[in-house]
Amino acid sequence: MGYKAKFINKIVCLLIISWSALMLLAALLSMYRDYAYATILAKNEAVVSVKKDLAYRKWIASHGGIYVPITKRTPPNPYLSHIKNRDVNTSASQQLTLMNPAYSLSQMMKDYSELYGTKGHITSTILMNPKNKPDAWEEEALKQIEKTQEPIYTKTEINGEEHFRYIQPLKTEQSCLKCHAFQGYKVGDIRGGVSVSIPMKWYYNEAFKTIVLNIGIIIIVYLIGLGVILYGRKKAKEIVEKKVKDYEQHIFSFVNIIEKRDSYTAGHTQRVAKYSVLIAKEMGFNDEKVDDLYRACMLHDIGKISTPDSILLKPGKLNNLEYEIIKEHVVVSYELLNSVDIYKDIAEIVRHHHEHFDGGGYPQGLKGDQIPILSQIMTVADAFDAMTTNRIYKARKSVVKAIEELNELASKQFNAQVAKAASVALKDVIIEHNITQLPKSKIEKERFVYFYKDQITGIYNKEYLDFVLAYNSSDEFNMKHLYIVYLHNFSQYNTTHGWVNGDELLSKVANKLDSINTNDLIFRIYGDDFVILSEKEFDIESHISELEEILAGSNISISYKKFDIEQEDITSTEELEKLF
Incomplete structure (x- = not known):
């Protein structure tokens, strides 16, 4: 991966993470909502069931109870024996018995439970019928109802299965006293409650089906969104790469202009980049690092734009002051590159390509591992090109001689590992015979002799x-x-x-x-x-x-x-x- 994709990939990764997090959140919210909605539905059914029971009970109470035929299923209520005319004969063959509201309701709740699984129960702390004894949950709920006079509901387990439980308080009315006055109740007293237990299994199963459907939809939406992001990445990468390519063409053209100022080093930048890439690959650096190094090499002398022609173009040896001035080009290169976002990551490489392994280089006199490894590779490549190029007062060396000198200076001017890698990577390099610092064209010669x-x-x-x-x-x-x-x-x-x-x-x-x-x-x-x-x-x-x-x-x-x-x-x- 090159630097051209870094910025885009960071944005894409951020988008993918954000999109994935959003879809995961949507999935979790959907699951939570569906399971929560299952509870709401169970509560609604419980409330409706209780209201239905209370409506039925009220209707019976408003008629003072109802008379039904005495059968095996509806025997006389033994707890109403204190009421006169509990049983009446309508004919020689039919006898009726009085069913009070609570007894009628309990009968209906029993049938409803057998048919639909919804368990209803009428209960009280002061019992007339022992069958209406509250269980532990109902007993606790009745205590709270005594204080709040409000319905109580929660989810709890019954025989290992989760149920939604709801209890509605029963207030004593005038019609209730016919059967319950002897218990000491007065109108308005809380006399117990109507309880219902709704199994949650069916609601959870329905919620699960809905969740599966919603998750499927979310996955489809996620994949579509992911495809859009990746497609956008491709298009953005193409656009950015084109812009960066155009930008780099301008920058590299600028570097070429700088090289043309100094005709004696023409092609130096490309050769140093080529040699550096060969060495870096020999040392096993990944494509991203190799690309960084290549770009750094292509721009490593950009700071020479600030070097006066009288020094940059001087063919002879520099005096001490001139040498100090030309050394500033690495600092200028660093400052120029560090001010451009796409070159910040290579600015430090360029800054230290004239440092020596033993600390004798510039601009900071770093030594050993203090010097970035990519800078150390560029240092070797830069020196190799200088050795194999005809200089003003020094003829070029052969590849063999240049490599020998690199190894002689290993652990002194150069990193020994880099020099060793260069010995392998550069041994088959073919040096063009026309690579020289000497002027060739008439114009170059005239510029050259200007100083002479x-x-x-x-x-x-x-x-x-x-x-x-x-x-x-x-x-x-x-x-x-x-x-x-x-x-x-x-x-x-x-x-x-x-x-x-x-x-x-x-x-x-x-x-x-x-x-x-x-x-x-x-x-x-x-x-x-x-x-x-x-x-x-x-x-x-x-x-x-x-x-x-x-x-x-x-x-x-x-x-x-x-x-x-x-x-x-x-x-x-x-x-x-x-x-x-």
């Missing part, structure tokens, strides 16, 4: 002569002959005519020498002497008279010496000076 131009005469200076002699007989230069032109008594001319006039005269001499042959290289050395490098030998004597015309009346004399560069093995100004 003499400011007074516009021709080349001694430093460039050293450079050309060092790289002579190579693909860059093939000079065979060297001429030294000496100007004598020039300091006296400066004293007499002033430095400005002296500079003008030097420029005239330089221009004349530069016009001798367009393929020659002309250098001003040691103030008032000149060197001509030429591929072909020419007759300099024929041009001396032209120079003398320029110097006429100045009291300056002129002489020259001629050398065969290859025969004299001249490779530096120091060796040339010995031949003066």
Whole structure:
């Protein structure tokens, strides 16, 4: 997974977690609601059942009880024996008995329980019929009813099965005294209650069916939502990747512009990225880390935008102050990358790619494991590219020699494990022969020699002569002959005519020498002497008279010496000076 997917995946993970949590909550709420609704339905049935019983009882009470035929099922109520005319004869063959409201209701409750499983019970603390004795729950409920005169309900177990239990208080009315006055009740007294027990099993079964249906619907909705999120992730990833790709193209173009400022390091960024990826894969880093490292390498020198051209483009060695200034590019790179959200994760890698394992690097002098491991990989890749690239004053090394040097510096400049991995990962790398810091195009050469131009005469200076002699007989230069032109008594001319006039005269001499042959290289050395490098030998004597015309009346004399560069093995100004 690359950085391009990190942000999207974080959002998608958050959405999936949120969506899953929402659907789980919906499922739990649905289960809770359905099971709670089962209780509500049971309560409603209990209330309706009790109200029905009370309505039936009230109807009977309003008629003073009812007379029913005496049968085996409806024998005379022994608890009403104190009432006159409890039993009456309607004919010789039929005898009726009085059934009071409570007795009639208990009979009906018994039938209802057998038919539907709903157990009704009329009960009291002062019993007329022992069969109406309250159970433990009813007894506790009756005590509360005495205080609150309100219905009591709850869920509890009966014979191991959960029931919804409900009890409605019975208030004594005038019609009740016919049968219960002897018990001491007065109108308005709580005389007991009508209790009902509803088995919860059927309601729970129905609730379970509803839950299964709802969960199925929730799962379908969840899967649809998940599909939408994943589809959105795909589209968002495509959009973001396109935007990031466009953004990175601009950034990498910006890096290319920076490299074009420094034509001697062209392609360096891509090569360091390539070498770093090979090393990281050899060390077993995952794709995400490899991608981070690649991006860090592509941007590791972006801070050079702040380095002055006079330092960045200087072909020669830097002095101490210049070196301190160019070291600042890693800090600038870090600050630039750290200010951009998509590059924050690689800013630290870039910041420390010039640290050394032994603590001798910069910018913070970190050592060992203090240095991020990806930075340590980039350090090795950066050094390997430098070793295998033609430098201004140092020819490139072969891959074998470069790897040997990496191992020699292991545990000093480089992490030993990284150097070991590089030895394997980079051993088959093919270095292009055209990889060089030396200028190739006319424009590059002109930019290059800008630092080697003499400011007074516009021709080349001694430093460039050293450079050309060092790289002579190579693909860059093939000079065979060297001429030294000496100007004598020039300091006296400066004293007499002033430095400005002296500079003008030097420029005239330089221009004349530069016009001798367009393929020659002309250098001003040691103030008032000149060197001509030429591929072909020419007759300099024929041009001396032209120079003398320029110097006429100045009291300056002129002489020259001629050398065969290859025969004299001249490779530096120091060796040339010995031949003066």
